[in-house]
Amino acid sequence: MRQGFFHFIEIQDQYNMESFLVNNDGYYGEFGGAYIPEILHKCVTELQQTYLTILQSEEFRHEYEQLLRDYVGRPTPLCFARRLSERYGCRLYLKREDLNHTGAHKINNTIGQILIARRMGKRRIIAETGAGQHGVATATVCALMNMECVVYMGKTDVERQHINVEKMKMLGATVVPVTSGNMTLKDATNEAIRDWCCHPADTYYIIGSTVGPHPYPDMVARLQSVISEEIRKQLLSQEGRDCPDYLIACVGGGSNAAGTIYHYVDNPSVQIVLAEAGGKGIETGMTAATIALGKMGIIHGARTYVIQNEDGQIEEPYSISAGLDYPGIGPMHAYLAARKRALVLAVNDDEAIRAAYELTRLEGIIPALESAHALGALPKLSFKPTDIVVLTVSGRGDKDMGTYLGIDH
Ligand SMILES: *Cc1c(COP(=O)(O)O)cnc(C)c1O
Numbered sequence: 136m137r138q139g140f141f142h143f144i145e146i147q148d149q150y151n152m153e154s155f156l157v158n159n160d161g162y163y164g165e166f167g168g169a170y171i172p173e174i175l176h177k178c179v180t181e182l183q184q185t186y187l188t189i190l191q192s193e194e195f196r197h198e199y200e201q202l203l204r205d206y207v208g209r210p211t212p213l214c215f216a217r218r219l220s221e222r223y224g225c226r227l228y229l230k231r232e233d234l235n236h237t238g239a240h241k242i243n244n245t246i247g248q249i250l251i252a253r254r255m256g257k258r259r260i261i262a263e264t265g266a267g268q269h270g271v272a273t274a275t276v277c278a279l280m281n282m283e284c285v286v287y288m289g290k291t292d293v294e295r296q297h298i299n300v301e302k303m304k305m306l307g308a309t310v311v312p313v314t315s316g317n318m319t320l321k322d323a324t325n326e327a328i329r330d331w332c333c334h335p336a337d338t339y340y341i342i343g344s345t346v347g348p349h350p351y352p353d354m355v356a357r358l359q360s361v362i363s364e365e366i367r368k369q370l371l372s373q374e375g376r377d378c379p380d381y382l383i384a385c386v387g388g389g390s391n392a393a394g395t396i397y398h399y400v401d402n403p404s405v406q407i408v409l410a411e412a413g414g415k416g417i418e419t420g421m422t423a424a425t426i427a428l429g430k431m432g433i434i435h436g437a438r439t440y441v442i443q444n445e446d447g448q449i450e451e452p453y454s455i456s457a458g459l460d461y462p463g464i465g466p467m468h469a470y471l472a473a474r475k476r477a478l479v480l481a482v483n484d485d486e487a488i489r490a491a492y493e494l495t496r497l498e499g500i501i502p503a504l505e506s507a508h509a510l511g512a513l514p515k516l517s518f519k520p521t522d523i524v525v526l527t528v529s530g531r532g533d534k535d536m537g538t539y540l541g542i543d544h
Contacts (some may be wrong), residue, residue, distance in 0.1 A: 165438065214229045232528060238531045239272070240530065284306075293312045319451065366525055385529060394527075410512040411479060413484070439469045458504070459508060489511070
């Protein structure tokens with residue numbers, strides 16, 4: 136239980152004033168880069184050369200901010216959780232990404248990327264999806280912007296995520312079931328990359344997390360950084376200081392966590408806690424705890440930790456939460472873990488379920504299973520009563536009711 140506390144002393148000792156944001160070559164330390172087939176070199180380079188200019192332009196910022204406000208419903212509240220604070224002996228705030236349109240943080244990214252795609256003159260959008268959440272967020276913005284949308288999804292996932300498939304179709308997207316490999320997320324990703332190789336001129340590939348070749352991890356982190364920008368302002372007005380003592384978020388690929396920590400990552404007084412999916416336990420093999428178990432490899436065009444076997448073949452991850460069972464991890468987060476800037480905890484299925492019930496009963500908020508992993512980190516930490524803790528509730532639990540009901544408490 137006290138393990139977290141001692142770990143942080145070690146973090147402080149090792150900390151030096153390096154930056155944890157991307158460098159000019161697209162790397163975070165030895166993580167990141169762009170390991171892509173020759174045929175994509177031109178479109179990835181084009182994106183690398185234009186994304187910052189677009190993101191920083193007055194015209195983009197205006198349109199993006201307007202859509203976040205009027206379409207997504209931002210700013211999302213920073214909500215003081217009174218009863219949960221009492222339980223854990225700190226001042227705990229919840230950043231309510233569950234209140235966004237489509238029920239999670241993913242829309243912050245898809246809105247931004249479709250605006251970039253339009254400015255680059257692309258007419259066709261492709262995406263990959265595992266649980267279907269990123270597919271729905273992409274199909275949503277394609278409907279809004281009247282763009283063609285093709286979503287690749289493993290056949291296994293198509294079968295187990297029926298409602299999200301129907302939502303994507305209703306929104307006008309074409310869902311392509313992928314039958315290679317295990318017919319899950321990594322196979323859908325390979326297929327999306329193959330499509331992009333065939334249509335490099337007119338197609339834009341919207342990646343759903345801080346993964347993929349440079350510039351995607353940095354671009355997605357910047358688009359999600361609206362989360363920490365709002366936390367700063369909200370903490371200042373609610374607590375009189377803009378820095379929390381702790382930031383806590385779950386990590387699948389890492390986008391909600393990147394958004395939560397973005398403006399604080401180079402400030403060593405803010406402790407960063409990342410919760411990855413332990414599944415049935417990291418010693419069982421039924422897990423998605425990439426930081427705990429992954430080895431350096433290449434996945435999705437980036438150099439990072441990957442759950443792989445001795446031959447370097449990517450292993451199928453497992454988590455009760457479909458949004459967290461990615462066999463890789465964003466290069467930024469791999470670097471934060473390697474440099475001990477972040478404390479990474481594996482939260483198991485049963486701990487996440489317990490945490491979801493606790494939030495529901497104490498605060499009247501049913502969280503997404505992914506977000507429940509962030510909540511499951513709380514009992515593993517020890518706080519001082521004056522500590523200000525901000526935890527991101529990345530999404531709402533409606534989609535997970537089947538899982539919540541299926542497990543007996
Ligand atoms: C997809 C998803 C996640 C995991 O993705 P990140 O890129 O790590 O944020 C977390 N929470 C919710 C609700 C999701 O839909």
